[in-house]
Structures are given as C-alpha cells and as structure tokens.
Amino acid sequence: MRQPTGFVDPVYPEHVCLLQKSIYGLKQSPRQWFETFSAYLLQYGFIHSSADSSLLLFHKESIILYILVYVDDILLTGNHEQTIQQLLNGLSTHFHMKNLGNISYFLGMQVSHTPTGIHLAQSKYAAEILNRAGMSECKPIASPAPSKLQPYSQSELSAVQSENFRHIVGSLQYLTITRPDIAFTVNKLCQHMHMPLEDDFKLLKRLLRYIKGTILFGLPISSGSLELSAFSDSDWAGDPIDRKSTSGYCAFLGNSLISWHVKKQKTVARSSSEAEYRALATATTDIIWLRRLLQEFQLNVSQPTRLFCDNISAMVIATNPIFHARTKHIEIDFQFIRDCIKSKVIQIELPI
Structure with missing residues (x-):
C-alpha cells in the first residue's frame, strides 16, 4: 500500500489512506496481489514465461520448478522434493496460504490420477x-x-x-x-x-x-511421446445465413490433446481451398505459441511441427512460390504460412 501520487503527506510520508473496503473488493486487487507474489518468486530465482505471464519457471542446475498462478489459486510442481518444500516454507512465512497436497480439484476441474497419467x-x-x-x-x-x-x-x-x-x-x-x-x-x-x-x-x-x-466425459493426459502435431479443417460456407466458414484446429502432444480451437471466419471464402487455407493460418499461429511454450519446458522443438490438412489445393497455395491472382486477397496469410514453412516451424502433410 502507498499514498497516491500528489497526495503524499510531507509530515507522515509513510501513512496511507484508510480504505472504506478491503483490498479484495477492489478491481485492481488481483493485479496487486500478483505483483506482490511474483516479486517474491523473482527474488527466489524464478523467471516469467514469455509465452504465458502467469507461468513462472525456475531452472538451477538439474532442479526444475514450475508455478502457475490464477489469482490466489496456485499450482506448484517440480523434480526436486526438497527444493519444493523449502519454497513452500518460505512462501508460508510471507503469505497466508495452505498446502492442499497433490492436485485433485483446480478451478472447477476434477483431476483424477490414472495408471497412464491424469484425467x-x-x-x-x-x-x-x-x-x-x-x-x-x-x-x-x-x-x-x-x-x-x-x-x-x-x-x-x-x-x-x-x-x-x-x-x-x-x-x-x-x-x-x-x-x-x-x-x-x-x-x-x-x-x-x-x-x-x-x-x-x-x-x-x-x-x-x-x-x-456424457457427464463423465473429460480429457485424458497420458505419458508417452512428446512430439507436437496438429490438424486443421474447415466447413466451407457452413453458415446457411451469411455463408461464412468455420475454422477448426486441434494440437496433440504425443497422444494427448492439449489445444483446440473453433472460430467462425471473418470473411466469406470464395472456395473450399481458401477456407481450408485460412484454417491453416489460424492453426499455425497457435503452433508457434505452443512451440515457444514447449521450448521453455526444455523440450526439443528443433524439428518442424507436422500440420495435417486434407485439402491438396490449400497445401499447394501454401508451398507454391508463384503468387496466383485468385489468392491475392489473402496475401497476408499467404506470406505468413510461406515464411513458417521456410523457417521449418511447420510442415504441412496429408493425414494418413
């Protein structure tokens, strides 16, 4: 807490205003809490993730810790039990918090441990x-x-x-x-x-x-391969009113589904190839973010991510260096995907 700029009392510079309601009731309270909490973690040796600001990472020799913060709900994991316990002891002295043990419920999600991973x-x-x-x-x-x-x-x-x-x-x-x-x-x-x-x-x-x-349906996360792959698709002119298409995309880490996206396209596609091509562009942007996140988890992302598409025409547009007149109205997406293919971020393939 500090006095607002311009209202500092020279006689009592350390005094603050008396609030009519608690900090928890103010709109800026989550931000102030996050700044206070993350400041302590940064002093401890954590760094902010460039892909997700609510994720903090700690790497020291062979010790790896991860903390995910959502207001006052916190997930902590790592590979060194003694360091985790030391961190928890330090946090308990600075903040009033409670260790709930292994995760079983988080932000309305039930986490069940299975022989192959979690559900x-x-x-x-x-x-x-x-x-x-x-x-x-x-x-x-x-x-x-x-x-x-x-x-x-x-x-x-x-x-x-x-x-x-x-x-x-x-x-x-x-x-x-x-x-x-x-x-x-x-x-x-x-x-x-x-x-x-x-x-x-x-x-x-x-x-x-x-x-x-299907009330018991959920998302299984299993151990196994850490290879990132993705699929994209679209329904051409699927909306019966405005004839706009819908893009669909999903990404897998090994056999585990980790990201998916459904969004109506902003403009009407003139062909199924164009609709599929715009879906490729949407999928590529998410792949770039996932690759950056996996890199911070120290996973190897040197190989291009395989992006599967079932439309050969869209694949040709993405890889053909000749710019056709029929695709000039989608030039931005065209250049974006071409650059990603050249830099070996993605590799477009037909699904098996």
Whole structure:
C-alpha cells in the first residue's frame, strides 16, 4: 500500500489512506496481489514465461520448478522434493496460504490420477449447469448437434428466456476447457447471444441433453511421446445465413490433446481451398505459441511441427512460390504460412 501520487503527506510520508473496503473488493486487487507474489518468486530465482505471464519457471542446475498462478489459486510442481518444500516454507512465512497436497480439484476441474497419467473432467460443474437450466432429469441424446443445421426461423425468445439462454451458454464456454466435443456447438450458440431465436434455444436444449448422457466425459493426459502435431479443417460456407466458414484446429502432444480451437471466419471464402487455407493460418499461429511454450519446458522443438490438412489445393497455395491472382486477397496469410514453412516451424502433410 502507498499514498497516491500528489497526495503524499510531507509530515507522515509513510501513512496511507484508510480504505472504506478491503483490498479484495477492489478491481485492481488481483493485479496487486500478483505483483506482490511474483516479486517474491523473482527474488527466489524464478523467471516469467514469455509465452504465458502467469507461468513462472525456475531452472538451477538439474532442479526444475514450475508455478502457475490464477489469482490466489496456485499450482506448484517440480523434480526436486526438497527444493519444493523449502519454497513452500518460505512462501508460508510471507503469505497466508495452505498446502492442499497433490492436485485433485483446480478451478472447477476434477483431476483424477490414472495408471497412464491424469484425467481432467468437469462433471460437477456440468451437473450444476444442468440443474440451473432445469434439465438435471432430462433424457440423454447421442450427439451434441444435428448433422445438418436447418435454416433459422425468425421466432424470437422472450426477455426472460433470452437472459436465461445467455447465462447458460456463457457457462458452457468454461465447460469446453475439458470438453472439445462440444466446442463446435457452443461456438454456434455464442454467435446468437445478442438475439437468440427459438431454434437456438432448441439447439441449446439438445446440447444439454448430450451433456447429460456424457457427464463423465473429460480429457485424458497420458505419458508417452512428446512430439507436437496438429490438424486443421474447415466447413466451407457452413453458415446457411451469411455463408461464412468455420475454422477448426486441434494440437496433440504425443497422444494427448492439449489445444483446440473453433472460430467462425471473418470473411466469406470464395472456395473450399481458401477456407481450408485460412484454417491453416489460424492453426499455425497457435503452433508457434505452443512451440515457444514447449521450448521453455526444455523440450526439443528443433524439428518442424507436422500440420495435417486434407485439402491438396490449400497445401499447394501454401508451398507454391508463384503468387496466383485468385489468392491475392489473402496475401497476408499467404506470406505468413510461406515464411513458417521456410523457417521449418511447420510442415504441412496429408493425414494418413
């Protein structure tokens, strides 16, 4: 705590203002807490990750420690038990904190230890969403969305239903952290948050019925190969209203899914090749970030990351040095992917 600039009392320079509410109730409290906590870790020998500012790393000879901070929820891991215990003792003397032991629950995610690794799930959080939606006893269904979305009707929801729709869909966005199988459907629902229609509400109810039947689904993280690979795809003109495409992407570290992305493209693609090519560009940006993060974990990323694409035309556009007139309107993505291929950051291949 310190006096604000311009209000320092020369007689009592060490005094501060009396707050009407605790620091925890102020908007800047998380930032101030993070600065205080990270300052202590930096003095200890940690450094900030360039890929993720909330991740701090400690490397000294053969000792490696990692700390991930989310406000006042902290994860600590490393390869030297004695150093970890020393750090915990030092933190306990400076901050009021509690050691909860091995991770089992973190930010609404249940962490289960398995013989091959860990399993991340949000079954408790999913059950709360179903309960708030009044569908805790609904009949389950096998798929999150129909194979082909029908044209939307113009029947609008009431104000109460619209508010309930936004509340539930907003909650489902956090559920996608461990449920990539619902990411596409949640993305479709989020596109109609401003003015949901009756058909949007029906799609939401179908998704909730699917979640009811798959409430124990989660994300397995298993040990094995540490090779990074990725897949990209798109549905050309998939939106029946504005004919824009949706990009899809997922990245694997060995056999473990570690990153995925579903996003509607900003412009209308003139061909399936263009839609696939823009999906490649989106996937490449995430691969660059993942490679930088893995490098900080001291993993070898010297080899190009294999990026699988099922569209030969998009692959040709990415690797062909001749600039065609039909691709001049996507020049920025064109140059970006070409540079990544030349510098051996990615290597585009057809899926087997």
